Structure formats: structure tokens, C-alpha cells
Amino acid sequence: MKSSSSEAVMPSSLSSRASASLADSSSQLAQTAHKPRRNDMAWRWLFRAGVSILVLWVLVPIALLMLNSVSTPEQITGWPKTLTPALSFETLDFFWHYQGVISALGNSLLAAVFTMVIAIVLGAPAGYALARFVFPGMNAYRMIIILSRAFPMPLLALPLAVIFIQVGIDDSILGLAMVHATLALPFAVLITSSLFMGIPVELEEAAWLMGCNRWQAFRRVVLPLAAPGITASAVFAFVISWNEVFASAILTVENRTLTAFLVQSLSESPAEIKYAGGLILVVPALLFLFAIRKYLFSMWGISNR
Amino acid sequence: MSAIQISAVSKQFGKQEILKSIDLEIRDKEFTVLLGPSGCGKSTLLRIIAGLEYESSGSIRIGEREITSLAPRDRRIAMVFQNYAVFPHMTVAENIAFGLRVRKDSEAHIQRKVKETAALMHIEDRLDHYSGQLSGGQRQRVAVARALATEPEVLLMDEPLSNLDALLRLEMRAELKTILAASDTTTIYVTHDQVEAMSLADRIAVMKGGQIEQYAPPSEIYHYPATEFVGSFIGNPPMNFIPPDARWNHPTRSEQSSQQVHKCGIRPEDFEVRFEPTENFAPVRVLVSELLGSHKQLTARFGDEMIRVNVPSDLEVGNGGDIHIRPLAEKVRFYDHSGHLMSA
Known part of the structure; x- marks a missing residue:
């Protein structure tokens, strides 16, 4: 109260600041006047604690990974830890020139791009069909798409390895991408279908009446509106392939992807090399997922659009 | 074309x-x-x-x-x-x-x-x-x-x-x-x-x-x-549909055809209103009287039916009042049992 009365006589040049702090002090007053119940406070703190634990659960390992990969080997094994490492890029540099890393990186990229293309070329039309048409067995189809994610990778990868050898696409990046696509397709279908559902069908109908056939209406009206979301689901398919390790380790021998390569060669490497490899794997996936998070939320209906 | x-x-x-x-x-x-x-x-x-x-x-x-x-x-x-x-x-x-x-x-x-x-x-x-x-x-x-x-x-x-x-x-x-x-x-x-x-x-x-x-x-x-x-x-309030009433004595309907008349359709604004009992007028009891600016809308009981009558806004009639009404003869429409308009 004292502050507000003193500000009341301030010169006009300061009046805007004065009124701001007036509002501030009055809101403080309102807060103290309405005393929150003890119960509310307890819940609020419990909620904050829960959120903090979950966030730390994810962030601490990533932070450690980053810190350790730019530390010297002595710092990694030494104690106590420091939050300000010496910033030595020796291990990263060493890792980069490690035999086979570059070609594994290339394989990973190639597999991820193939996966992305397959997932979108097959997934987006399926998503469009689910969004725009009513057909018999629609709900069953939607359910099967979700259920296919429950299919364990080992069960899929081992028989496929046999079949791939018979067909002659064993140890090929294309074969691997097809397996990765089975993982990525359900997401591609679900994300794109919710995307197309969000575009009013009247926009297409209006285009039809103005002289477009179905494809023209799709290309001129639906596609421009859906493009950001389709890009996002493509990136997501990319990340799924990029991160996948089990099928990659089983289905490739000579043409290892980065994940398979690291699993194989890092088990006998020193700790600092493991950290460097881990960082190189995590960072692209992390950046991509961060860029498309909005669309991943919309897949589950928590859209902020 | x-x-x-x-x-x-x-x-x-x-x-x-x-x-x-x-x-x-x-x-x-x-x-x-x-x-x-x-x-x-x-x-x-x-x-x-x-x-x-x-x-x-x-x-x-x-x-x-x-x-x-x-x-x-x-x-x-x-x-x-x-x-x-x-x-x-x-x-x-x-x-x-x-x-x-x-x-x-x-x-x-x-x-x-x-x-x-x-x-x-x-x-x-x-x-x-x-x-x-x-x-x-x-x-x-x-x-x-x-x-x-x-x-x-x-x-x-x-x-x-x-x-x-x-x-x-x-x-x-x-x-x-x-x-x-x-x-x-x-x-x-x-x-x-x-x-x-x-x-x-x-x-x-x-x-x-x-x-x-x-x-x-x-x-x-x-x-x-x-x-x-x-x-x-169509119309707000809608048209009234009430059984034909002998008191109104519509000259345009012959005795024979009025036998087939099931309902009379009358718009709320097409009634004449009297306060005293008058020949050819039917008594109704006003249940609700609402002033709607340009006119007054009465909801009244007519026999077993509810009807709506629009009267000039300065007409002094309150809830529970008794009035006598008659539709304007040329404004009454006649409907048969299937609910269709009969040609006059």
C-alpha cells in the first residue's frame, strides 16, 4: 500500500510504469486476500515434482552424453564430475575417422530416406482414404494399423532375414528400408489421416464445382494445406528408421547402418568412444523430433491449431 | 437458357x-x-x-x-x-x-x-x-x-x-x-x-x-x-387450425361442402375482436397477453383449442380477460381430413 500511494504523486512521464506496478501490487493484494487451501498447494507441488522427475529422466542422460562426448578420457573416468568440461573434441574427431563410420552413416541415411519415401507414398493415400471415405471394415482397418505396432520386431526380423536371402535382397539397404517402413507406416497413416480430417471437405467440393477433377482439387487445395504435416510425418518416418537397431543388426552384415555398426563395434570400445557415437546418433533424431513436435501432438488429438 | x-x-x-x-x-x-x-x-x-x-x-x-x-x-x-x-x-x-x-x-x-x-x-x-x-x-x-x-x-x-x-x-x-x-x-x-x-x-x-x-x-x-x-x-406465430364454428356462419361455404371441412386455417392477424357478446362472434378467454411493439399477441382458449390472435397494441386486454372474436370471412382457409387446402 505504501508503494502505491507514493507512486500516485509521480510525474506523468513515469505514469505508465507506475500504473504497471500499481496493477502488480493490487494483484498481489488479491492473491494474499484469497488464501489457497493447503490441499491445493500440496497437489500443485506434487504435480511440479512429478513433471520435474519426468523431465529430468529424459534430459539428464542426454546432458551426460553431451558433456562426456566433449570431455577428455581422464575427465570421464575421473571424479568429481564437472559441468564445464575441457571441451576436447579429440574423441569426436577420433570417432569420425574410425574405420567404417562414414559408410555406416551413409547407409543409415539411405535407409531412412527409403523408409520415408515408402511410408509417405503408401501412408498418405491410406490416410486420405480413412479421412474422406466411409467404407466397410474401416474401423477394423484402423485397428489393425494400430495393432501392427504391437508386433514384436524379433518375430518379424528373423523370418524376414530368411525370406530376404531367398529373394536375394539380404544385406541390402532397400530390404532394410522395407522392414523399417512397416514400423513407420502406421504412424504415417494415422498422422496424415488426422491431417486430412482437419481440412474441410467443402474446400475440395468448392474446387470440384469450379472445374477441378479430383486430382486437381487435391493438388491445388488439399496438398498445399497438408504439406507441412506431410513433411512432418515424413521426418518422423526418417527418425524411426534412423533409430532402429534390432532389424538393422540382423538384416545387414556388410552394409551396416550406424546403429547396427555402433552396437557391434562399440561394445569393446573405450567409454569415450561410446559417448561420441551416442551423441552422433541422438542429435539428428532429437532435432528432427523437436521440429515436428506440433504434428506429432495432433496425431493424438492434442492439437494446438 | x-x-x-x-x-x-x-x-x-x-x-x-x-x-x-x-x-x-x-x-x-x-x-x-x-x-x-x-x-x-x-x-x-x-x-x-x-x-x-x-x-x-x-x-x-x-x-x-x-x-x-x-x-x-x-x-x-x-x-x-x-x-x-x-x-x-x-x-x-x-x-x-x-x-x-x-x-x-x-x-x-x-x-x-x-x-x-x-x-x-x-x-x-x-x-x-x-x-x-x-x-x-x-x-x-x-x-x-x-x-x-x-x-x-x-x-x-x-x-x-x-x-x-x-x-x-x-x-x-x-x-x-x-x-x-x-x-x-x-x-x-x-x-x-x-x-x-x-x-x-x-x-x-x-x-x-x-x-x-x-x-x-x-x-x-x-x-x-x-x-x-x-x-x-410459415408465419410467426403460426396459422391457427381450429374446427369450423357454426357461429361464424361463413357465407362462402355451401352446406354440403362444409361437411367435409376438417379444420379452418386462420392467420392470427385475421380476427375481428369485440368486448361485448355480438352476433356471429365466439367468446374466448385470453390466457396470455404479450405486447410485441407493433401489435399485441394474445394466446387464448377457444373450446378445447389454443389459438393466437394479434390485436392492435393499444387494445386494453389483460391476462384472464374475455373477448369475442370472428375471423375475417375472406381470410379463412379450409382444410380436409388429410390436411390439404380445399379449393374455395
């Missing part, structure tokens, strides 16, 4: 009959309103004309062209949707030009047409805006401009004003009326708002349960409702 002829169009959805053999003839340049309660099939009929839905049977002609089997894009029809359907990724100018660009008109013609229709709809200063930057009323204007720019033979409008607030709706209604009258386009307009229908239409088709109850000019719909449904759907 762009008269529309709809012959025996029906639509079933599973076992449900949405349209039962609709016949409708719309003259060239005519403004027809399809009016009815929700679920009466009016929107389905409009979408069938547009080609957005398929009829189960029947045929549609525009002028000399049979369009029943044509795709929407070949029908030379424009449509204004309830939610406007303005393309959000295009500017107003691109929206208006869309149909012209699709059919590859010359760029000079497109530019001229965009300017012209934008000026007509008073959105010429919004041409560079996106629909997200426009108000609901402006989006509505873009939708109409976009439809008119293609110079369609037929313009379809599906409840175009229902998303606007009341004042804006009134304004747009008057504007649409003048613009569409000037454009000479045959128009079919769907609404559930009887006031909109009365104000805009050359002819109204009142629909109920997948059938057309009456297709006539607004004044005929109002003064000669073809069925009891039309009489009670």
Missing part, C-alpha cells in the same frame, strides 16, 4: 428415404428457396443438383442439358457453402480467380473479372488479404464473389447467412437480393429461416420429410398454405 427441371429425383440411404420423388421446375433467372425444418432433405436435394451426391433415381436438366450423370465440374454450377469454404492458402484475389484459372481464361480477362466482382461485393480493398485476416461477413462476400466470377448458369447457396450474426445477416440479405437480381443468375437457396425465404424468394418450395409440400410465391405460401404443415411452419 438455364431453367432447371428436376424430375422424379429420389434418394435412399440404406432403408431410409431421404427424398421421395421430387419434381421441381425452376424458371430461367428465378430465385427459388428450398425451405424446411432440419432433416427435410433440402440440403441433400441441393447437393444432388451440384453433383456432390448421387440421386437413387430421377433426372435433372439445366436448360437443354441433361446433367444427371455429369461430374460437378462439368455442370456449370457455382455454390456458396455454409462455412464459406474460402481457400485459406490463397489471397482473396486468388480465391476469386480460382475457377477462371482452372478453365484457363486469359489473364487479362481474369484480372478484369476479379476487379469487377470484388467491386460488386465491396471487397476491392481486401484483395491481398488471406481469409484468416477477414471477418465472417467478408469471407461470405469472397465466397459469393468467387461464385459469381465464373458466370455460372446456376448458383446454389446452402444456408449462406446462418453463420453470420443477426445484424450482419439482415444487411447481407438485402445486399444479396439486389446483387443476385442484377446478375440474372438462376439461384437455388437453401435455408430453414422462413423470414429469409420470404424476403429473398421468387418462389418458395416448402419441404417436409423428403417431399415438397408447396411450391409457390411467398405471398401465396403465406395466404394460401397448401397443407396444414405449411401453415404452421
